[in-house]
Amino acid sequence: MAGFRKPDVAREQLVLWTHRLDDSLPADHSARLVDELFGSSAFKPLFADWARQYHLLEGQPPYHPRDLAMLYCYCMLNRIRSSRQMECACSNRLDVIWLMSGQKPDHSTISAFVRANHKRVKDLFGQVVRVGIEAGLITLRHEAVDGTNIEASAGRGLVYKESTILKQDQDIEKEIAQLEKEYQDNERREGLLCVTDAADVPEDERLRRLREKRGRLRQALGAIQRRRDEKSREDVPDPKPIASTTDPDSRVMKDKEGRSKPNYNAQVVVDAGEGGALMIVAADVNDAANDSGQLMEMIAQTQETCGKLPEEFSADAGYNTGRELADLEEQKIRAYVADKSDGIRTKENQDAVRAVREGRTLSLPQIEALPIDPHTKLLHRSCFAYNQQADIYRCPAGQTLTLFRMGKRYDREGGLERKRYKTAACGTCQLASRCCKNPIKGREINQTEFEGVKQRMRDRMKSDEGRARYGLRGQGVEPRIGVLKSVMGVRKFLRRGLASVKSEWLWACLSLNIGILLRHPDRIRSVMQ
Missing domain, CATH: 1.10.287 (Helix Hairpins)
Known part of the structure; x- marks a missing residue:
């Protein structure tokens, strides 16, 4: 029997020839690529300007911001998130020791560096995005927007x-x-x-x-x-x-498991177009309970970071508000924004709604196939066909709903002009039990000033092109959020206060982007020359 393997080096053995620190990592190690990237001409002006904020007058010389930024990003890529864990890595992990050239900043120094550089991390994020654009990893053909809840550091x-x-x-x-x-x-x-x-x-x-x-x-x-x-x-x-009272900037929201706890709403925009590497081009954090009203803000941030407006955007139904759809049209931004369910889930649903819009009398199977609103349990609004020239609605029973009142409606979009349509025929209608709660009062259809722009977006989304372009969103932004939360471990913020969690989220997205750049060394080296 050969026995067990013996140790390669005895702990008490004296050696004549010592190893260099540089010999501890292979030539293609990711730490070497991070050092090469941050030391390249693409980042030298940024770190030179960053270093000028230090007043080198007396006392112990500070750590260079380039070294601390490298440390933070590299550790984030390796699921090391807290400053104490980073301090430990500087003494115990060979790759981190090599990256820091043996420097060992303590946790308070690392934490103070992050806390003092909320604005600088945004500049660094923008520079990484610009490197991605120059390397052809960001195409700006299609940007997908999405948000996710991240738990706050508060019980x-x-x-x-x-x-x-x-x-x-x-x-x-x-x-x-x-x-x-x-x-x-x-x-x-x-x-x-x-x-x-x-x-x-x-x-x-x-x-x-x-x-x-x-x-x-x-x-x-x-x-x-x-x-x-x-x-x-x-x-x-x-x-x-x-x-x-622990983190007042956070807001109590329900997560996917239905638990209410302090959360933040984290937003990302991912370059999901053909030929790209799915890099994040914009990121932000707020305390909004939903994504409503945030699309134009994320588009503006994308334009600011990338230097120009991408060709098109996509977003889910949470971003669909008439006011923002109107802003998209006004600024001539092509977008694919999903609408809340119109109840049309089957071919039978679609045929029944088409028959109503064409003014045909519905057969009994078509009446049974009319879509139902899941919230009200009544016939869905899509069952009522609008005639723009006559300014009337036609119901599935063939009755006409006419305009009877105009006013203002206040909802998540603010104050909106509202038209209200109604008919007096509901009391004797055979579909009344499926159409309205109170047949005497009848069914009422509301229309806001943005009905036209919403309908145009619905038509675009139902086209073959719309379905294909919107499909890019699921291939881009959702997997990236999954990487941030599951692979990098950003399910709960470690810092408190809106400004601090914004910075923490940017560091995470920046680190993810650097990880993508490292997978394409030949392409980024052409930019770093």
């Missing part, structure tokens, strides 16, 4: 109602006032007993913590009021008056 147990937060704020205010009075009395007595200036005594730790907690409570109250002011629809209740 569900520290989410309180507005009344509870107000009570806590009042209690802390009384406690702070009492402590301050005690300290003032003590200082007065000490001033009479000794010559030492009592003002030089450091602030009590308890008082400092109370003031910090009071600040968080008031931030939470401010967040509740801000969200209440943002409500644009008058016929719905105010948002729940609750907020997290």
Whole structure:
């Protein structure tokens, strides 16, 4: 029996010839490519400008921003996210030791670097995108937009109602006032007993913590009021008056499992066109409860980062608002935005709706095939055909719904002009039980000022070209979000506050883009020359 393998090197063995640090990594190791990329001419001006913000006057020389940026991005690519884990990697991982040339920044230095450079990371992200464009990895033919909820660094147990937060704020205010009075009395007595200036005594730790907690409570109250002011629809209740006292900028949202907890809404735009490498071209974070109203903002960020407007965009139904569709048309931006379900799921549904729009009398099978709205359990709005010239609607029973009132409607898009159509024939109609809740009041159809632009988008999405172009979205943006959350581990933010989580999300997207560049070394080396 040959026995077990023996150690290659005995720990106590003296060696005559030592290895170089450079010998610890193979020639094609990803750490070498990261160092080559960040040290190339494409990034030298950016890091030179970054280094000029340091005041090198006295004290220990600081770490170069290029080294700390490399460390953060490389560690993110290897699922090392916290500053303490990065500090540990600088001492224990050969690839990180090589990348940092043996430098060992502690966790506070790494954390302070990220915290102090919210704007700089955006510049670095933009430069990586420009390198991708020059290398042909970003084509700007089709950009797909999507959002996902990322859990905030705040527990569900520290989410309180507005009344509870107000009570806590009042209690802390009384406690702070009492402590301050005690300290003032003590200082007065000490001033009479000794010559030492009592003002030089450091602030009590308890008082400092109370003031910090009071600040968080008031931030939470401010967040509740801000969200209440943002409500644009008058016929719905105010948002729940609750907020997290740990991270007041986060908002309580439901995740896919139906659990309510503090979250942020993270947005990404991915270059999903043919010939591209699915790089992220824009990223942002906000506290919005949904994606409504965010499409134009992400398009503007994409244009700013890339230097020009891409050929087309795609987004899911969460971004579909009449106002933004109108803005897309006005700015001549070609987009493919899904609409909420029109209830047409089968060929029978489609044939029945087509018969209504063509003015034909429906057969019994066609009546049974009319699509049903999943929310109201009544005939879907798509079953009513609109005649633009006569400004009337025709229902499946052949009755005419005429305009009877005009007014303003307030919803998630703000104030919209609204037309309301109705007929008096519902009371005797055989379809009334399937069409309206109260046949005496009848069925009412509402139409906003953006009905035309919404219908044009529906027609575009139903075309063969629309289905094909929209299909690129599922191949691009959704897999990238999956990589960020499942592969890189960004399911929960480590930092608190909107500005900090924006920066953390940008670092994650930037690191993912660098990982894509590393898979195409020959193409990026042509740009780095």
